Amino acid sequence: MMKSTLMISTLFIIMLTACGGGEKSDQSLNEEQPPQQEPSGDQPEQLAMYESDQLTVFETTGWEITDEKLASNRLNVMLNGDKVKAILTVVPNEKSFDEVKQELKTGAGDVEIIQEEDNYLSFQSKRNESIKTEVYLREEHNNVYVFTFMVPVTEYEANKEKIEKLLNNISI
Structure with a gap:
Protein backbone atom coordinates (compact mmCIF):
# COMPACT_ATOMS: atom_id res chain seq x y z
CA MET A 1 0.00 0.00 0.00
CA MET A 2 2.80 2.42 0.95
CA LYS A 3 4.70 1.63 -2.26
CA SER A 4 1.63 2.26 -4.42
CA THR A 5 0.94 5.57 -2.62
CA LEU A 6 4.56 6.61 -3.11
CA MET A 7 4.45 5.59 -6.78
CA ILE A 8 1.20 7.51 -7.37
CA SER A 9 2.62 10.55 -5.57
CA THR A 10 5.78 10.43 -7.67
CA LEU A 11 3.80 10.09 -10.91
CA PHE A 12 1.56 13.00 -9.87
CA ILE A 13 4.58 15.21 -9.15
CA ILE A 14 6.17 14.27 -12.50
CA MET A 15 2.88 15.03 -14.27
CA LEU A 16 2.56 18.40 -12.57
CA THR A 17 6.14 19.27 -13.42
CA ALA A 18 5.71 18.27 -17.06
CA CYS A 19 2.38 20.09 -17.46
CA GLY A 20 3.30 23.16 -15.44
CA GLY A 21 5.41 24.79 -18.12
CA GLY A 22 7.69 26.37 -15.52
CA GLU A 23 4.84 27.59 -13.30
CA LYS A 24 4.94 26.84 -9.63
CA SER A 25 2.49 23.94 -9.24
CA ASP A 26 2.21 23.83 -5.46
CA GLN A 27 1.43 26.94 -3.48
CA SER A 28 3.30 27.15 -0.22
CA LEU A 29 1.47 28.53 2.79
CA ASN A 30 4.30 30.93 3.52
CA GLU A 31 4.57 33.35 0.60
CA GLU A 32 7.97 34.61 1.83
CA GLN A 33 9.56 31.19 1.46
CA PRO A 34 12.46 31.17 -1.02
CA PRO A 35 11.69 29.43 -4.32
CA GLN A 36 12.14 25.69 -4.17
CA GLN A 37 15.04 24.31 -6.11
CA GLU A 38 14.74 21.47 -8.57
CA PRO A 39 15.89 18.25 -6.90
CA SER A 40 19.39 17.26 -7.83
CA GLY A 41 20.98 13.87 -7.50
CA ASP A 42 22.33 14.62 -4.04
CA GLN A 43 19.12 16.11 -2.55
CA PRO A 44 16.57 13.69 -1.06
CA GLU A 45 13.03 13.95 -2.40
CA GLN A 46 10.51 15.20 0.16
Missing part, protein backbone atom coordinates in the same frame (compact mmCIF):
# COMPACT_ATOMS: atom_id res chain seq x y z
CA LEU A 47 8.18 12.46 1.35
CA ALA A 48 4.60 13.12 2.34
CA MET A 49 3.61 12.23 5.88
CA TYR A 50 -0.01 13.05 5.00
CA GLU A 51 -1.62 13.35 1.60
CA SER A 52 -5.17 13.94 0.41
CA ASP A 53 -6.77 15.57 -2.60
CA GLN A 54 -7.02 18.79 -0.54
CA LEU A 55 -3.56 19.13 0.99
CA THR A 56 -0.19 17.49 1.45
CA VAL A 57 1.99 17.64 4.55
CA PHE A 58 5.60 16.76 3.87
CA GLU A 59 7.77 14.99 6.43
CA THR A 60 8.85 17.48 9.07
CA THR A 61 11.26 16.62 11.86
CA GLY A 62 9.58 16.59 15.25
CA TRP A 63 5.99 16.27 13.94
CA GLU A 64 3.70 13.26 13.71
CA ILE A 65 0.13 12.77 12.52
CA THR A 66 -2.06 11.77 15.46
CA ASP A 67 -5.53 11.69 13.89
CA GLU A 68 -7.55 12.41 10.76
CA LYS A 69 -11.29 13.02 10.56
CA LEU A 70 -13.38 13.55 7.46
CA ALA A 71 -17.05 14.35 7.96
CA SER A 72 -19.56 16.28 5.85
CA ASN A 73 -17.05 18.10 3.61
CA ARG A 74 -14.78 18.96 6.55
CA LEU A 75 -11.28 17.55 6.91
CA ASN A 76 -9.34 17.74 10.18
CA VAL A 77 -5.77 16.48 10.45
CA MET A 78 -4.24 16.58 13.92
CA LEU A 79 -0.49 16.67 14.46
CA ASN A 80 1.68 16.56 17.55
CA GLY A 81 5.05 18.27 17.80
CA ASP A 82 5.96 17.54 21.43
CA LYS A 83 4.72 20.69 23.21
CA VAL A 84 2.90 21.99 20.11
CA LYS A 85 -0.43 20.74 18.80
CA ALA A 86 -1.60 21.51 15.27
CA ILE A 87 -4.97 21.10 13.58
CA LEU A 88 -5.17 21.45 9.82
CA THR A 89 -8.78 22.02 8.78
CA VAL A 90 -10.27 22.23 5.30
CA VAL A 91 -13.88 23.40 4.86
CA PRO A 92 -15.92 24.66 1.90
CA ASN A 93 -15.60 28.44 1.52
CA GLU A 94 -19.16 29.19 2.63
CA LYS A 95 -17.94 31.75 5.19
CA SER A 96 -15.62 34.72 5.00
CA PHE A 97 -12.33 34.82 6.89
CA ASP A 98 -13.87 37.33 9.31
CA GLU A 99 -16.73 34.91 10.08
CA VAL A 100 -14.29 32.04 10.57
CA LYS A 101 -12.08 34.14 12.86
CA GLN A 102 -15.12 35.28 14.89
CA GLU A 103 -16.23 31.65 15.37
CA LEU A 104 -12.72 30.72 16.50
CA LYS A 105 -12.59 33.59 19.01
CA THR A 106 -16.07 32.77 20.33
CA GLY A 107 -15.26 29.07 20.63
CA ALA A 108 -11.98 29.77 22.43
CA GLY A 109 -13.72 31.46 25.35
CA ASP A 110 -11.94 34.02 27.51
CA VAL A 111 -8.88 34.99 25.43
CA GLU A 112 -6.66 37.97 24.80
CA ILE A 113 -6.18 38.83 21.12
CA ILE A 114 -2.47 39.29 20.42
CA GLN A 115 -2.59 40.02 16.70
CA GLU A 116 -5.24 39.94 13.98
CA GLU A 117 -4.64 40.42 10.26
CA ASP A 118 -6.55 39.42 7.13
CA ASN A 119 -5.16 35.86 7.00
CA TYR A 120 -3.83 35.47 10.54
CA LEU A 121 -5.12 35.43 14.11
CA SER A 122 -3.14 35.03 17.31
CA PHE A 123 -4.57 34.87 20.82
CA GLN A 124 -3.83 33.40 24.23
CA SER A 125 -6.08 32.01 26.89
CA LYS A 126 -6.52 33.82 30.20
CA ARG A 127 -5.86 30.78 32.37
CA ASN A 128 -3.12 29.98 34.87
CA GLU A 129 -1.44 27.76 32.28
CA SER A 130 -1.97 30.06 29.31
CA ILE A 131 -2.03 28.59 25.79
CA LYS A 132 -1.01 30.63 22.75
CA THR A 133 -2.95 29.88 19.58
CA GLU A 134 -1.93 30.93 16.10
CA VAL A 135 -4.37 30.56 13.19
CA TYR A 136 -3.34 30.87 9.54
CA LEU A 137 -6.09 31.14 6.93
CA ARG A 138 -5.93 30.50 3.18
CA GLU A 139 -8.57 30.26 0.49
CA GLU A 140 -7.85 28.01 -2.49
CA HIS A 141 -9.87 25.71 -4.74
CA ASN A 142 -13.25 26.73 -3.22
CA ASN A 143 -12.04 25.75 0.25
CA VAL A 144 -10.94 27.61 3.35
CA TYR A 145 -7.79 26.18 4.93
CA VAL A 146 -7.44 26.84 8.66
CA PHE A 147 -4.08 25.90 10.17
CA THR A 148 -4.19 26.16 13.97
CA PHE A 149 -1.17 25.81 16.27
CA MET A 150 -1.47 25.64 20.08
CA VAL A 151 1.45 25.82 22.48
CA PRO A 152 1.88 26.84 26.13
CA VAL A 153 2.89 30.53 26.22
CA THR A 154 6.03 29.62 28.15
CA GLU A 155 7.09 27.24 25.35
CA TYR A 156 6.22 29.44 22.35
CA GLU A 157 9.64 30.98 21.62
CA ALA A 158 11.35 27.59 21.86
CA ASN A 159 8.84 26.11 19.37
CA LYS A 160 8.34 29.03 16.94
CA GLU A 161 10.79 27.60 14.41
CA LYS A 162 9.11 24.18 14.61
CA ILE A 163 5.76 25.80 13.71
CA GLU A 164 7.33 27.69 10.79
CA LYS A 165 8.95 24.52 9.45
CA LEU A 166 5.64 22.67 9.43
CA LEU A 167 3.90 25.64 7.76
CA ASN A 168 6.54 25.59 5.03
CA ASN A 169 5.91 21.87 4.51
CA ILE A 170 2.17 22.17 3.85
CA SER A 171 1.15 22.29 0.22
CA ILE A 172 -2.33 23.04 -1.03
Whole structure:
Protein backbone atom coordinates (compact mmCIF):
# COMPACT_ATOMS: atom_id res chain seq x y z
CA MET A 1 0.00 0.00 0.00
CA MET A 2 2.80 2.42 0.95
CA LYS A 3 4.70 1.63 -2.26
CA SER A 4 1.63 2.26 -4.42
CA THR A 5 0.94 5.57 -2.62
CA LEU A 6 4.56 6.61 -3.11
CA MET A 7 4.45 5.59 -6.78
CA ILE A 8 1.20 7.51 -7.37
CA SER A 9 2.62 10.55 -5.57
CA THR A 10 5.78 10.43 -7.67
CA LEU A 11 3.80 10.09 -10.91
CA PHE A 12 1.56 13.00 -9.87
CA ILE A 13 4.58 15.21 -9.15
CA ILE A 14 6.17 14.27 -12.50
CA MET A 15 2.88 15.03 -14.27
CA LEU A 16 2.56 18.40 -12.57
CA THR A 17 6.14 19.27 -13.42
CA ALA A 18 5.71 18.27 -17.06
CA CYS A 19 2.38 20.09 -17.46
CA GLY A 20 3.30 23.16 -15.44
CA GLY A 21 5.41 24.79 -18.12
CA GLY A 22 7.69 26.37 -15.52
CA GLU A 23 4.84 27.59 -13.30
CA LYS A 24 4.94 26.84 -9.63
CA SER A 25 2.49 23.94 -9.24
CA ASP A 26 2.21 23.83 -5.46
CA GLN A 27 1.43 26.94 -3.48
CA SER A 28 3.30 27.15 -0.22
CA LEU A 29 1.47 28.53 2.79
CA ASN A 30 4.30 30.93 3.52
CA GLU A 31 4.57 33.35 0.60
CA GLU A 32 7.97 34.61 1.83
CA GLN A 33 9.56 31.19 1.46
CA PRO A 34 12.46 31.17 -1.02
CA PRO A 35 11.69 29.43 -4.32
CA GLN A 36 12.14 25.69 -4.17
CA GLN A 37 15.04 24.31 -6.11
CA GLU A 38 14.74 21.47 -8.57
CA PRO A 39 15.89 18.25 -6.90
CA SER A 40 19.39 17.26 -7.83
CA GLY A 41 20.98 13.87 -7.50
CA ASP A 42 22.33 14.62 -4.04
CA GLN A 43 19.12 16.11 -2.55
CA PRO A 44 16.57 13.69 -1.06
CA GLU A 45 13.03 13.95 -2.40
CA GLN A 46 10.51 15.20 0.16
CA LEU A 47 8.18 12.46 1.35
CA ALA A 48 4.60 13.12 2.34
CA MET A 49 3.61 12.23 5.88
CA TYR A 50 -0.01 13.05 5.00
CA GLU A 51 -1.62 13.35 1.60
CA SER A 52 -5.17 13.94 0.41
CA ASP A 53 -6.77 15.57 -2.60
CA GLN A 54 -7.02 18.79 -0.54
CA LEU A 55 -3.56 19.13 0.99
CA THR A 56 -0.19 17.49 1.45
CA VAL A 57 1.99 17.64 4.55
CA PHE A 58 5.60 16.76 3.87
CA GLU A 59 7.77 14.99 6.43
CA THR A 60 8.85 17.48 9.07
CA THR A 61 11.26 16.62 11.86
CA GLY A 62 9.58 16.59 15.25
CA TRP A 63 5.99 16.27 13.94
CA GLU A 64 3.70 13.26 13.71
CA ILE A 65 0.13 12.77 12.52
CA THR A 66 -2.06 11.77 15.46
CA ASP A 67 -5.53 11.69 13.89
CA GLU A 68 -7.55 12.41 10.76
CA LYS A 69 -11.29 13.02 10.56
CA LEU A 70 -13.38 13.55 7.46
CA ALA A 71 -17.05 14.35 7.96
CA SER A 72 -19.56 16.28 5.85
CA ASN A 73 -17.05 18.10 3.61
CA ARG A 74 -14.78 18.96 6.55
CA LEU A 75 -11.28 17.55 6.91
CA ASN A 76 -9.34 17.74 10.18
CA VAL A 77 -5.77 16.48 10.45
CA MET A 78 -4.24 16.58 13.92
CA LEU A 79 -0.49 16.67 14.46
CA ASN A 80 1.68 16.56 17.55
CA GLY A 81 5.05 18.27 17.80
CA ASP A 82 5.96 17.54 21.43
CA LYS A 83 4.72 20.69 23.21
CA VAL A 84 2.90 21.99 20.11
CA LYS A 85 -0.43 20.74 18.80
CA ALA A 86 -1.60 21.51 15.27
CA ILE A 87 -4.97 21.10 13.58
CA LEU A 88 -5.17 21.45 9.82
CA THR A 89 -8.78 22.02 8.78
CA VAL A 90 -10.27 22.23 5.30
CA VAL A 91 -13.88 23.40 4.86
CA PRO A 92 -15.92 24.66 1.90
CA ASN A 93 -15.60 28.44 1.52
CA GLU A 94 -19.16 29.19 2.63
CA LYS A 95 -17.94 31.75 5.19
CA SER A 96 -15.62 34.72 5.00
CA PHE A 97 -12.33 34.82 6.89
CA ASP A 98 -13.87 37.33 9.31
CA GLU A 99 -16.73 34.91 10.08
CA VAL A 100 -14.29 32.04 10.57
CA LYS A 101 -12.08 34.14 12.86
CA GLN A 102 -15.12 35.28 14.89
CA GLU A 103 -16.23 31.65 15.37
CA LEU A 104 -12.72 30.72 16.50
CA LYS A 105 -12.59 33.59 19.01
CA THR A 106 -16.07 32.77 20.33
CA GLY A 107 -15.26 29.07 20.63
CA ALA A 108 -11.98 29.77 22.43
CA GLY A 109 -13.72 31.46 25.35
CA ASP A 110 -11.94 34.02 27.51
CA VAL A 111 -8.88 34.99 25.43
CA GLU A 112 -6.66 37.97 24.80
CA ILE A 113 -6.18 38.83 21.12
CA ILE A 114 -2.47 39.29 20.42
CA GLN A 115 -2.59 40.02 16.70
CA GLU A 116 -5.24 39.94 13.98
CA GLU A 117 -4.64 40.42 10.26
CA ASP A 118 -6.55 39.42 7.13
CA ASN A 119 -5.16 35.86 7.00
CA TYR A 120 -3.83 35.47 10.54
CA LEU A 121 -5.12 35.43 14.11
CA SER A 122 -3.14 35.03 17.31
CA PHE A 123 -4.57 34.87 20.82
CA GLN A 124 -3.83 33.40 24.23
CA SER A 125 -6.08 32.01 26.89
CA LYS A 126 -6.52 33.82 30.20
CA ARG A 127 -5.86 30.78 32.37
CA ASN A 128 -3.12 29.98 34.87
CA GLU A 129 -1.44 27.76 32.28
CA SER A 130 -1.97 30.06 29.31
CA ILE A 131 -2.03 28.59 25.79
CA LYS A 132 -1.01 30.63 22.75
CA THR A 133 -2.95 29.88 19.58
CA GLU A 134 -1.93 30.93 16.10
CA VAL A 135 -4.37 30.56 13.19
CA TYR A 136 -3.34 30.87 9.54
CA LEU A 137 -6.09 31.14 6.93
CA ARG A 138 -5.93 30.50 3.18
CA GLU A 139 -8.57 30.26 0.49
CA GLU A 140 -7.85 28.01 -2.49
CA HIS A 141 -9.87 25.71 -4.74
CA ASN A 142 -13.25 26.73 -3.22
CA ASN A 143 -12.04 25.75 0.25
CA VAL A 144 -10.94 27.61 3.35
CA TYR A 145 -7.79 26.18 4.93
CA VAL A 146 -7.44 26.84 8.66
CA PHE A 147 -4.08 25.90 10.17
CA THR A 148 -4.19 26.16 13.97
CA PHE A 149 -1.17 25.81 16.27
CA MET A 150 -1.47 25.64 20.08
CA VAL A 151 1.45 25.82 22.48
CA PRO A 152 1.88 26.84 26.13
CA VAL A 153 2.89 30.53 26.22
CA THR A 154 6.03 29.62 28.15
CA GLU A 155 7.09 27.24 25.35
CA TYR A 156 6.22 29.44 22.35
CA GLU A 157 9.64 30.98 21.62
CA ALA A 158 11.35 27.59 21.86
CA ASN A 159 8.84 26.11 19.37
CA LYS A 160 8.34 29.03 16.94
CA GLU A 161 10.79 27.60 14.41
CA LYS A 162 9.11 24.18 14.61
CA ILE A 163 5.76 25.80 13.71
CA GLU A 164 7.33 27.69 10.79
CA LYS A 165 8.95 24.52 9.45
CA LEU A 166 5.64 22.67 9.43
CA LEU A 167 3.90 25.64 7.76
CA ASN A 168 6.54 25.59 5.03
CA ASN A 169 5.91 21.87 4.51
CA ILE A 170 2.17 22.17 3.85
CA SER A 171 1.15 22.29 0.22
CA ILE A 172 -2.33 23.04 -1.03
